[in-house]
Amino acid sequence: MSASKIALVFPGQGSQKVGMLAQAHEHFQSVRDTFAEASQTLGYDMWDLVQNGDQAALNLTETTQPVLLTSSVALWRAWLEQGGPSPALMAGHSLGEFSALVCAGALAFSDAVQLVRQRGAFMQSAVPVGEGAMAAIIGLDDDAINKVCADTAAATGQVVAAVNFNSPGQVVIAGHSSAVEAAIDALKEAGAKRAMPLPVSAPFHTELMRPAGERLAEAMADIRFAVPEVPVVHNVNAATESDPDRIRALLVEQIYSPVQWTRCVAAIAAAGVVDIVECGPGKVLSGLNRRIDKTLRSHSLEQPDELASTLQALT
Numbered sequence: 494m495s496a497s498k499i500a501l502v503f504p505g506q507g508s509q510k511v512g513m514l515a516q517a518h519e520h521f522q523s524v525r526d527t528f529a530e531a532s533q534t535l536g537y538d539m540w541d542l543v544q545n546g547d548q549a550a551l552n553l554t555e556t557t558q559p560v561l562l563t564s565s566v567a568l569w570r571a572w573l574e575q576g577g578p579s580p581a582l583m584a585g586h587s588l589g590e591f592s593a594l595v596c597a598g599a600l601a602f603s604d605a606v607q608l609v610r611q612r613g614a615f616m617q618s619a620v621p622v623g624e625g626a627m628a629a630i631i632g633l634d635d636d637a638i639n640k641v642c643a644d645t646a647a648a649t650g651q652v653v654a655a656v657n658f659n660s661p662g663q664v665v666i667a668g669h670s671s672a673v674e675a676a677i678d679a680l681k682e683a684g685a686k687r688a689m690p691l692p693v694s695a696p697f698h699t700e701l702m703r704p705a706g707e708r709l710a711e712a713m714a715d716i717r718f719a720v721p722e723v724p725v726v727h728n729v730n731a732a733t734e735s736d737p738d739r740i741r742a743l744l745v746e747q748i749y750s751p752v753q754w755t756r757c758v759a760a761i762a763a764a765g766v767v768d769i770v771e772c773g774p775g776k777v778l779s780g781l782n783r784r785i786d787k788t789l790r791s792h793s794l795e796q797p798d799e800l801a802s803t804l805q806a807l808t
Contacts, residue, residue, distance in 0.1 A: 499807055500582040500766040501596065501723075502782070503565045503589035505752075506558070506693070508775040509551050512544060513795070514564055520797040523574045527567035527602075531559060534603045535610060539563060554694060555613030558588050559606045565592035565773040566602055568794045572772065577804055582733070582764055584726040584757045586778060587657075587697065588612075590747060596772070597721035599740060604716045611712045615705035616695050616748065625696030627656070627667040628677055632686030638664050641683055645676040656698035657752045660784035667696035702749040710745045731756035758785040768792060768807055 517524045518540065528540040542550065543560060550556060565585075569592075585593035591609050594600045600608075630638055638655050646653050646668070653668030653676045666676055673696075677688040696702070718737035726733055727743045731753045734740050758781070761769065770792045771778045779791035792803040 498765060498767045499578060499580040499770060500584065500761045500764075500768070501569070501580045501593070501770045501772045502583070502761075502778050503585035503592035503596070504561065504771065504773040504775060504778050505585065505587035505589045506554070506561065506697075508773055508777050509557050509561055509564075510774065511546060511548050511551055513774040514567065515544060516797050517568060517571060517795065517800075521567075521571040521574060523570035524567040527563060527570055530602065531563040531606050534606050535559060552692075552694075553613075554617045555610050558591075558609035558613040561588055561773060562592050562595070562606055562609050565589065566595050568772050568800070569596040571800060572770075572794055572804075575800060575804055576808070577800075578808060580723055580770070581766060582726055582761050583721075583723050584761060585728075586754055587728065587747070587752050589773065589778075590725070590728055590744065592773065593725045594718075594721065594740065594744075597723040597725050599719050599721040599725070599737070601717070608709075608712060608716065612705070612709055612748070615708040615712075616697060616702060619703075619705040620695050620701050622694055624670060625668065625699075625701060626670040626673040627665055627691040627693045627696060628673055629687075629689050629691055630655075630664045630666055630677075630680050630685050631688070632662050633664070633680060633684055634662070635664060637683055638666065638680065638685075641679045642666055642668075642676055645672055645679055649675055652696070652699055652701050654699055655751060656696075658755045659752075660755055660781040663781070663784065665691065667699045668701065669696070698747075698749065698751055700749055706745045706748040709748060710741075713741055713744065726757045726760050728752045728754070728757065731760045754781060755785050758782050758789070762786045762789060770794060770803055770807075
């Protein structure tokens with residue numbers, strides 16, 4: 494099979510767990526080196542935190558983001574170390590877009606790992622803890638969700654909106670806590686099968702994150718972006734971009750705009766990709782991708798045996 498039919502995708506927050514990548518770290522020098530580089534850059538032992546820390550510490554946004562970025566970059570380097578073919582396209586879910594840009598050669602790893610720690614801190618401080626919420630809505634179409642959110646926002650005078658279009662029938666909403674609660678009740682009445690509050694600490698990808706976007710823009714001002722060696726499909730518009738300044742702008746916009754994951758995967762499939770490799774811990778995106786397009790074949794790299802079988806299948 495030709496490498497032109499492969500895409501790599503990178504997970505976002507929610508895929509982190511204590512003990513992840515233990516076997517990969519044991520197996521691959523590149524994984525050990527990547528965690529050592531991140532630890533040196535950030536000034537703490539990241540590998541010790543990932544293996545021996547507690548889940549609550551790992552779930553803090555400003556910790557989660559550099560840890561997931563490092564995990565994804567480490568597995569990408571292991572993939573290359575083992576002779577894995579270069580993909581035709583890359584994409585990342587929310588934070589994962591930074592991982593994709595590092596692996597595509599658009600952003601230096603040491604810059605990115607510091608940047609996403611700041612991004613996490615900016616996102617957390619944009620809305621005081623307890624004032625924002627997110628919820629997953631299952632079994633209702635996008636238009637119905639958008640209408641209920643718009644009606645609830647108008648009625649409450651608060652922010653609530655659809656923020657992650659993860660797959661058909663699975664959408665995440667976010668906003669002010671009381672508006673999200675009101676929208677959950679209204680969405681259930683409108684026919685949602687399930688509406689579940691998510692254990693997150695801020696209303697990501699809403700208008701409430703605009704101050705975080707402004708701070709991220711300042712933090713990125715002096716960081717060098719290059720033309721990606723592999724095109725990256727962006728969350729905001731489900732399109733690729735080669736202009737480094739435009740990429741920078743899209744990363745700012747992404748903080749307060751919905752993640753168009755369904756459209757991103759559709760764009761990857763439309764480009765002729767058949768095999769999608771999830772480059773990071775867990776298989777969250779593989780599950781979503783199958784629901785978006787059943788013709789896509791999903792592969793994972795987290796475990797050494799999975800990396801080996803993916804390599805065998807794709808070369």
